[in-house]
Amino acid sequence: MATKHILIVPGDGIGQEVTAEGKKILDRIAAKFGHTFTYDDALVGHAAIEATGDPLPAVTLEKMHKADAVLFGAVGHPKYDNDPSAKVRPEQGLLKMRKELGLYANLRPIKLFDELLEASSIKPEILRGADILFFRELTGDIYFGEKGRKNNGDTAFDIAEYSRFEVERIARKAFEAARTRRKKLCSVDKANVIETSRLWREVIQKIAPEYPDVEVEHQFVDATAMLLIKDPKRFDVVVTANLFGDILTDEASQIAGSMGMLASASIGDGTCVYEPIHGSAHDITGKGVANPLASILSAALLLDISFGMKAESEAVIEAVDKVLKAGFRTGDIADAKTPKDKILGTAAMGDQVLAQL
Amino acid sequence: MATKHILIVPGDGIGQEVTAEGKKILDRIAAKFGHTFTYDDALVGHAAIEATGDPLPAVTLEKMHKADAVLFGAVGHPKYDNDPSAKVRPEQGLLKMRKELGLYANLRPIKLFDELLEASSIKPEILRGADILFFRELTGDIYFGEKGRKNNGDTAFDIAEYSRFEVERIARKAFEAARTRRKKLCSVDKANVIETSRLWREVIQKIAPEYPDVEVEHQFVDATAMLLIKDPKRFDVVVTANLFGDILTDEASQIAGSMGMLASASIGDGTCVYEPIHGSAHDITGKGVANPLASILSAALLLDISFGMKAESEAVIEAVDKVLKAGFRTGDIADAKTPKDKILGTAAMGDQVLAQL
Numbered sequence: 082m083a084t085k086h087i088l089i090v091p092g093d094g095i096g097q098e099v100t101a102e103g104k105k106i107l108d109r110i111a112a113k114f115g116h117t118f119t120y121d122d123a124l125v126g127h128a129a130i131e132a133t134g135d136p137l138p139a140v141t142l143e144k145m146h147k148a149d150a151v152l153f154g155a156v157g158h159p160k161y162d163n164d165p166s167a168k169v170r171p172e173q174g175l176l177k178m179r180k181e182l183g184l185y186a187n188l189r190p191i192k193l194f195d196e197l198l199e200a201s202s203i204k205p206e207i208l209r210g211a212d213i214l215f216f217r218e219l220t221g222d223i224y225f226g227e228k229g230r231k232n233n234g235d236t237a238f239d240i241a242e243y244s245r246f247e248v249e250r251i252a253r254k255a256f257e258a259a260r261t262r263r264k265k266l267c268s269v270d271k272a273n274v275i276e277t278s279r280l281w282r283e284v285i286q287k288i289a290p291e292y293p294d295v296e297v298e299h300q301f302v303d304a305t306a307m308l309l310i311k312d313p314k315r316f317d318v319v320v321t322a323n324l325f326g327d328i329l330t331d332e333a334s335q336i337a338g339s340m341g342m343l344a345s346a347s348i349g350d351g352t353c354v355y356e357p358i359h360g361s362a363h364d365i366t367g368k369g370v371a372n373p374l375a376s377i378l379s380a381a382l383l384l385d386i387s388f389g390m391k392a393e394s395e396a397v398i399e400a401v402d403k404v405l406k407a408g409f410r411t412g413d414i415a416d417a418k419t420p421k422d423k424i425l426g427t428a429a430m431g432d433q434v435l436a437q438l
Numbered sequence: 439m440a441t442k443h444i445l446i447v448p449g450d451g452i453g454q455e456v457t458a459e460g461k462k463i464l465d466r467i468a469a470k471f472g473h474t475f476t477y478d479d480a481l482v483g484h485a486a487i488e489a490t491g492d493p494l495p496a497v498t499l500e501k502m503h504k505a506d507a508v509l510f511g512a513v514g515h516p517k518y519d520n521d522p523s524a525k526v527r528p529e530q531g532l533l534k535m536r537k538e539l540g541l542y543a544n545l546r547p548i549k550l551f552d553e554l555l556e557a558s559s560i561k562p563e564i565l566r567g568a569d570i571l572f573f574r575e576l577t578g579d580i581y582f583g584e585k586g587r588k589n590n591g592d593t594a595f596d597i598a599e600y601s602r603f604e605v606e607r608i609a610r611k612a613f614e615a616a617r618t619r620r621k622k623l624c625s626v627d628k629a630n631v632i633e634t635s636r637l638w639r640e641v642i643q644k645i646a647p648e649y650p651d652v653e654v655e656h657q658f659v660d661a662t663a664m665l666l667i668k669d670p671k672r673f674d675v676v677v678t679a680n681l682f683g684d685i686l687t688d689e690a691s692q693i694a695g696s697m698g699m700l701a702s703a704s705i706g707d708g709t710c711v712y713e714p715i716h717g718s719a720h721d722i723t724g725k726g727v728a729n730p731l732a733s734i735l736s737a738a739l740l741l742d743i744s745f746g747m748k749a750e751s752e753a754v755i756e757a758v759d760k761v762l763k764a765g766f767r768t769g770d771i772a773d774a775k776t777p778k779d780k781i782l783g784t785a786a787m788g789d790q791v792l793a794q795l
């Protein structure tokens with residue numbers, strides 16, 4: 082019986098719709114397990130720019146620091162995508178949050194629910210049994226180095242940077258996680274070309290002997306992009322830099338059937354943030370068709386990691402499993418064989434999960 | 439009836455084995471079509487380091503400048519992969535060659551031979567009809583910017599850079615290619631985070647009106663990594679930066695069944711270079727089992743692009759198609775249903791293609 086304060090930060094696009102379902106599930110878990118969860122919400126991204134001019138208003142950041150955990154939606158807006166010279170952008174809110182909260186490790190579990198074995202574009206026999214846990218570094222790399230223009234704006238540059246400390250910090254998290262799983266760690270870099278990757282590989286090699294029970298391999302990012310699709314079962318824990326992690330985990334979403342199924346946990350030394358890996362998806366915003374399961378599964382990660390509520394977390398995952406077993410699907414995970422009346426909208430899907438709790 | 443001089447640069451690992459097959463095919467084409475092809479060879483990569491201490495000896499570069507075209511193998515050696523602090527590396531030979539020859543555009547056609555529809559880990563119904571032509575920028579980006587260490591070696595950095603000129607140059611090639619195909623161009627970047635991508639997007643937007651017949655879309659690299667597997671048929675021509683192109687084309691190899699099938703052409707203002715997209719593959723080097731078709735198809739690109747020999751190029755592709763139709767496979771493209779006696783080694787596979795010419 083615990084009392085916890087959760088900040089809901091829907092952000093933009095479908096962020097609003099999906100976090101509403103995540104919150105519904107948290108509410109039910111509190112009632113069922115006798116916890117008291119209090120909530121607040123805050124603006125970020127385009128929504129925050131519209132309201133305050135700032136993609137991460139100080140009040141949002143303050144609320145985040147004070148909360149026990151944050152359930153986050155998504156940020157982004159087509160307006161900025163079409164205007165590469167825009168100075169204020171929704172994504173700055175997300176990146177600044179990650180930096181300010183020190184969220185250096187982004188955990189992205191890629192696991193296929195049995196029922197979705199046919200939903201992917203990858204063959205079932207390739208997917209069956211795949212279970213990967215990505216550790217994406219989240220506060221360094223080309224995302225946070227100096228960037229700008231020179232030669233009267235005719236040349237653009239971005240600086241990628243990593244320190245030993247930054248690499249070691251996330252690498253240790255990944256080694257520790259591998260210990261609790263199948264004891265395999267794949268470190269992904271591009272050490273044949275870039276210097277940050279050479280440092281990355283050096284650090285992994287240096288600390289590996291401290292984890293003799295973990296089998297370590299190094300792969301180049303290009304080869305990994307291929308192997309993930311060719312033979313996803315060969316991976317257990319994967320640790321990689323910010324940019325490579327961004328690309329590889331989106332790709333790996335196909336292993337889980339759909340991006341709409343993937344949750345993530347961003348952890349650091351303070352408040353942790355839980356968010357779907359999908360984006361704001363403005364093409365389907367407001368239509369009530371977005372898959373809320375990534376947000377609901379993010380809530381499950383929140384319960385487990387931030388609150389240490391293992392049973393509660395598993396109850397959510399089991400409820401999702403039951404809903405899928407009962408044949409319910411959102412559009413993104415439906416296939417030709419799904420009966421029309423089993424294809425649900427965002428809120429109806431949330432209600433089905435609720436009904437199993 | 440033409441006289442042409444071709445430089446064979448096998449490089450490392452399976453490079454030797456596969457370029458030998460590519461050359462065999464070029465020889466036959468010359469005889470069949472009444473051309474005179476003369477050859478020379480040269481060292482690059484680990485092989486060149488061992489012999490001369492330099493991954494791209496001056497004599498190799500000189501021969502390249504003088505040749506009408508270069509058939510290239512692969513570079514790399516596990517020795518350097520395990521030693522991130524090595525100062526001299528095989529890959530430097532490849533990168534310096536690209537820079538010195540001004541090979542700014544790397545064309546990577548991703549096309550599935552009908553017969554290999556079942557060889558991929560992706561479902562046949564997703565793949566059928568997929569046909570993508572990648573334009574990977576090859577002489578800029580984080581590959582060629584300043585890189586190094588600071589803070590007593592504790593921090594590593596890499597600088598990514600693009601100028602308008604560099605982006606426009608490859609973008610125009612891609613637009614022109616799209617005109618001769620399905621008239622769709624997808625430009626891939628990460629303009630929501632990095633400045634080089636913002637410049638990239640600006641340049642594409644600026645020149646797009648000059649190609650009103652080409653439909654342009656912009657995608658983020660993470661979304662593209664997902665869409666390539668989810669729905670490869672939506673892509674026609676894809677243009678992207680050096681690093682993103684490296685990652686996405688290796689991933690896309692799964693669309694063609696195997697990396698062992700993919701050829702590439704690196705073009706610039708002087709001699710062009712043709713090479714498989716696969717690497718040196720030391721795990722299978724010397725075993726005679728590497729798939730030579732990527733090198734043979736690279737020879738086909740060479741005939742077409744450098745020599746303007748369309749019929750000759752098509753004859754090679756048709757020969758490969760016939761060999762596949764006859765059921766012959768190397769290990770990488772064989773499946774459970776392939777009879778043992780149809781699984782061929784490198785040279786035997788080359789001989790089968792020869793027999794069809």
Ligand SMILES: CC(C)[C@H](C(=O)O)[C@@H](O)C(=O)O
Nearest residue numbers: 156157172175327630631660
């Ligand atoms: C929106 C964007 C800045 C972000 C990123 O690149 O990190 C997103 O793709 C993600 O993966 O969380």
Ligand SMILES: CC(C)[C@H](C(=O)O)[C@@H](O)C(=O)O
Nearest residue numbers: 273274303513514529532684
């Ligand atoms: C070997 C390596 C430097 C090279 C690259 O990254 O360009 C290779 O992966 C390629 O795609 O040609």
